[in-house]
Amino acid sequence: MARESSEVPGRVEIPCPSAPDRAGQPGRVCPVYVGTCGYSYTEWVDSGFYPEGTKSKAMLGLYGRSFSVVELNYTWYQMARAEPLARMLEGAPAHLRFAAKLTRTMTHERDNNWREQLALYRQGIAPLRERLVAVLIQLPPDFDRSLANRSYLAALLDGLHDLPVAVEFRHHSWAADPVFAELERRRVTLVAVDAPALPGFAGLFPALDVVTNPALFYGRFHGRNREGWRSGNMQKKFNYNYSGDELRAWCEGHLLAMARQAGMGVLLFNNHVRAQAAQNGLRLVEILGEFSQGGG
Amino acid sequence: MGQSFRMQERSVLHFNVADFAVAVEQVADVSLRGRPLLIALQAGRAVVYDMSEEAYRDGVRKGMALREATRICRGAAVLAPRLGLYQKAMAAFFKELQGYSPLIECGRADGHFFVDVTGTHRLHGLAPDIGWRVRRETRASLGINPIWTLGTSKLIAKVASRLVKPVGEYIVMPGEEEDFLAPLPVTVLPGLTGRELEKMRDFRLTTVGALAGLSRHQLMVPFGSRSDYLHDLSRGIDDSQVSRPGAAGDSIDFEEIFADDTNDRRQVERVLGVMAGQAGTRLRDRKQVARRVGVWLRYSDGAQVVRQASCRSGTAGDFLLRKLALDALQRAWRRRTRIRSCRLVCDRLQRQSPQLLLFPEPGRDPGHTKVLTALDTVRHRFGQGVIGIGMRAGL
Numbered sequence: 125m126a127r128e129s130s131e132v133p134g135r136v137e138i139p140c141p142s143a144p145d146r147a148g149q150p151g152r153v154c155p156v157y158v159g160t161c162g163y164s165y166t167e168w169v170d171s172g173f174y175p176e177g178t179k180s181k182a183m184l185g186l187y188g189r190s191f192s193v194v195e196l197n198y199t200w201y202q203m204a205r206a207e208p209l210a211r212m213l214e215g216a217p218a219h220l221r222f223a224a225k226l227t228r229t230m231t232h233e234r235d236n237n238w239r240e241q242l243a244l245y246r247q248g249i250a251p252l253r254e255r256l257v258a259v260l261i262q263l264p265p266d267f268d269r270s271l272a273n274r275s276y277l278a279a280l281l282d283g284l285h286d287l288p289v290a291v292e293f294r295h296h297s298w299a300a301d302p303v304f305a306e307l308e309r310r311r312v313t314l315v316a317v318d319a320p321a322l323p324g325f326a327g328l329f330p331a332l333d334v335v336t337n338p339a340l341f342y343g344r345f346h347g348r349n350r351e352g353w354r355s356g357n358m359q360k361k362f363n364y365n366y367s368g369d370e371l372r373a374w375c376e377g378h379l380l381a382m383a384r385q386a387g388m389g390v391l392l393f394n395n396h397v398r399a400q401a402a403q404n405g406l407r408l409v410e411i412l413g414e415f416s417q418g419g420g
Numbered sequence: 421m422g423q424s425f426r427m428q429e430r431s432v433l434h435f436n437v438a439d440f441a442v443a444v445e446q447v448a449d450v451s452l453r454g455r456p457l458l459i460a461l462q463a464g465r466a467v468v469y470d471m472s473e474e475a476y477r478d479g480v481r482k483g484m485a486l487r488e489a490t491r492i493c494r495g496a497a498v499l500a501p502r503l504g505l506y507q508k509a510m511a512a513f514f515k516e517l518q519g520y521s522p523l524i525e526c527g528r529a530d531g532h533f534f535v536d537v538t539g540t541h542r543l544h545g546l547a548p549d550i551g552w553r554v555r556r557e558t559r560a561s562l563g564i565n566p567i568w569t570l571g572t573s574k575l576i577a578k579v580a581s582r583l584v585k586p587v588g589e590y591i592v593m594p595g596e597e598e599d600f601l602a603p604l605p606v607t608v609l610p611g612l613t614g615r616e617l618e619k620m621r622d623f624r625l626t627t628v629g630a631l632a633g634l635s636r637h638q639l640m641v642p643f644g645s646r647s648d649y650l651h652d653l654s655r656g657i658d659d660s661q662v663s664r665p666g667a668a669g670d671s672i673d674f675e676e677i678f679a680d681d682t683n684d685r686r687q688v689e690r691v692l693g694v695m696a697g698q699a700g701t702r703l704r705d706r707k708q709v710a711r712r713v714g715v716w717l718r719y720s721d722g723a724q725v726v727r728q729a730s731c732r733s734g735t736a737g738d739f740l741l742r743k744l745a746l747d748a749l750q751r752a753w754r755r756r757t758r759i760r761s762c763r764l765v766c767d768r769l770q771r772q773s774p775q776l777l778l779f780p781e782p783g784r785d786p787g788h789t790k791v792l793t794a795l796d797t798v799r800h801r802f803g804q805g806v807i808g809i810g811m812r813a814g815l
Contacts, residue, residue, distance in 0.1 A: 162546075164593070165541070165546070166428070166429070166539075166541055167541050167542065179429060179594065179595060180429055180593060180594035180595055181593070181594060181595030181596075198548060198591060198593075201548040201549070201551070201552055201589065201591065202548070202588075202589045202590060202591050203588075207599075208593065208596055208599075208600070211596065211599055212593075228552075357544075357545070358545035358546070358549055359541075359542065359543065359544070359545050
């Protein structure tokens with residue numbers, strides 16, 4: 125029996141018919157939260173997602189009318205700070221949940237003081253509390269599965285053990301069963317990525333739908349702009365508009381399999397250029413609605 | 421009817437290379453990294469021009485007597501300031517920034533840059549990403565590691581950079597300005613005089629939030645004509661523009677640090693004459709005139725005196741620039757203390773008018789134009805220092 129949680133914008137309950145139906149209990153559903161990576165884009169006013177003249181401070185409230193989750197990406201650029209975050213939460217819609225990117229000083233620009241940075245980060249995101257869906261550790265493309273990097277990642281995950289964590293690899297060497305097994309043991313989510321298929325770049329982490337955490341699956345849509353991906357320019361890299369057919373195909377190929385294995389899911393669009401992330405997110409919610417009605 | 425004008429939220433980045441002179445010297449000689457370093461002339465009563473973080477932690481401050489600095493920070497290397505090198509580094513940093521915005525404002529050789537990236541998102545992406553990229557690029561190409569901060573005004577970006585020294589970044593979200601400033605001590609606000617800070621202490625106005633709690637009328641009582649400025653400052657209101665090069669707020673300046681401190685007025689006049697010639701050439705190259713000439717004298721004891729002289733119609737001529745500089749020097753020549761450095765600043769710049777003057781103006785000899793053209797030709801071909809105006813020639 126399909127159910128749609130129409131009271132929460134951007135949240136759809138996906139029925140999982142193949143889930144074990146013990147002792148005649150009703151079939152399980154997997155709530156899927158849809159949103160975007162970041163919400164404060166001046167460009168989204170120009171593109172019409174936000175009304176003309178919208179100030180940055182009003183954006184989160186408006187965003188919450190369409191979506192149920194948002195990934196905070198500014199925490200990658202600067203260390204999270206509790207006071208501004210607490211003030212942001214005061215103005216945020218009550219239903220909205222948050223993922224927070226781990227600061228670059230612990231991923232892309234790691235230094236010897238990363239343990240102090242981690243302590244600061246934990247203090248900084250503390251106001252999110254139960255509204256935190258996951259801390260996103262996005263690792264750089266050159267972070268391969270070397271012994272040193274494995275040790276570092278293990279130490280980092282130890283330092284975040286009491287928080288929900290999702291890991292996005294960019295290097296192919298991490299696509300290995302022992303990695304998945306270890307993530308599963310730690311109940312850490314492996315991020316499922318949708319990115320351009322670039323045959324010339326065999327080093328990229330593949331698009332997988334492996335669920336390593338029964339509590340959460342986490343999908344990120346980066347767009348499929350082949351030309352822009354290696355340009356070094358975000359405006360080119362994330363300039364992509366998913367078609368309805370592409371999103372439907374992704375849901376058919378990956379979503380149901382992941383929803384059956386996880387308690388909940390988040391799907392986030394990173395193709396922010398010209399508000400395509402927001403438009404694609406809204407379209408995905410419609411498509412998920414069809415799935416929830418049994419139309420998928 | 422036309423559409424109503426709408427102000428867009430501004431995105432102002434501030435880049436600040438902490439201890440700029442030291443940072444540049446450490447790039448030039450990597451063996452200086454991680455060691456206490458003082459930048460100062462090794463003259464009799466020299467003061468510290470800049471110092472490394474290690475020296476700062478030992479208690480050394482800018483303007484401190486070198487003798488005292490070397491006493492409290494034993495083993496520190498001491499290097500003479502190389503302003504030319506610092507200005508070259510500034511120019512290289514400026515070039516990195518030019519790829520992101522035409523609106524860049526910078527100091528002389530202090531490692532400070534404001535960049536207004538409002539409206540550039542379609543070309544260059546998010547403002548924080550620009551800050552991060554510039555830092556990464558300058559680290560790779562210049563070897564220096566700037567602080568970067570982002571705010572909706574120069575004021576907010578500047579205050580934020582004071583919070584993260586010597587390294588780091590700070591993003592103040594639009595709409596957060598007043599909340600960001602409120603808990604901070606008033607000492608982080610730029611542009612406050614010592615007397616104003618003293619009064620704030622007397623009134624127990626220790627935080628910016630406490631200052632913001634007072635109305636304009638209340639501020640008027642202790643601070644008089646500065647009440648409006650302080651009112652806006654405490655609330656994070658700052659409409660000042662990032663002045664692009666060549667704009668009205670721009671200036672041309674030169675500085676000479678004397679090898680030995682001096683109180684020989686003729687020596688200072690000679691130096692000013694040379695700098696006026698350099699300023700004239702640059703102004704004529706830029707097809708600009710300066711309406712004000714300032715002389716900044718920094719003394720051995722760290723004190724500074726600034727005086728200006730102006731002319732209504734502006735000038736780019738060496739003769740009048742030198743006359744204005746000497747007028748300003750006359751006004752500045754008040755102390756008997758020896759002078760450490762002398763700076764000439766030509767500002768209130770505007771474009772040269774193509775219209776010829778109807779009547780001759782005092783100090784403007786039509787024959788001078790031919791002399792100046794010849795001077796420029798010689799200077800461009802053989803270098804700035806090869807020719808100047810003799811001091812004995814009448815003005």
